[in-house]
Amino acid sequence: ICKNEDIKEKVIKLHCDIYDKFSEECISSCWNIESVRFKNMFIYGNDTENYIDFVHGVNNICSKNMTGKSSIVNILNFALFDTIGVTKEDKTSIIHCGKKNGYIKLNISCNGIKYMIEKITNSMNRSSRDIISTIFKTKLYKNNNGVMNDISETTTTSTCKKIKQMLGDSEIFISHNVISTKYNHSLLNLTPLSRYKHFESVFKVEIYNK
Helix, strand or coil: CCCCHHHHHHHHHHHHHHHHHHHHHCCCCCEEEEEEEEEEECCEEEEEEEEEECCCCCCCCCCCCCCCHHHHHHHHHHHHHCCCHHHCCCHHHCECCCCCCEEEEEEEEECCEEEEEEEEEEEEEECCCCCEEEEEEEEEEEEECCEEEECCCCCHHHHHHHHHHHHCCHHHHHHHHCCCCCCCCCHHHCCHHHHHHHHHHHCCCHHHHC
């Protein structure tokens, strides 16, 4: 108990200022992946549509090396956060080698509302330096009584930003949901000190150390 009223008032004011700041910046959401469909993405080619249904709880993906386990994580990460940077790959490797089109359709539930994130490409771009890049379009749909309404922004960049505001960022997703030797910042692979700093950052309490 602080008996100094002046110090107590300053501490209360500091706490209120920090709380107001982060209340404006932070949007809390509860979400989970329900299912994903994809074609010609990463190691999965042959123009075949692949479907994975994610049940509630822990999903274990086991297989031999080079059979597509990491590709599934990359597909989810790319659909959710428009990045595959955790494995040091670039977007030229997303579409299966030799293919010109592909898609991901990811169904999620966020705060009790169902959405679908769609990433689709049917075009390639060749730069002046003869570097080929894949052009993806991102769409966001909201389920309204069984009807999927397009709630995308006017550009793919803006739509991806909207999705990240709903769901968070890639690093936290990988850290909390993927256990693999390929991802060094998976939660269980962190040292105790790194894990402590990680949760400080997640809960935004590191500012109290200043």
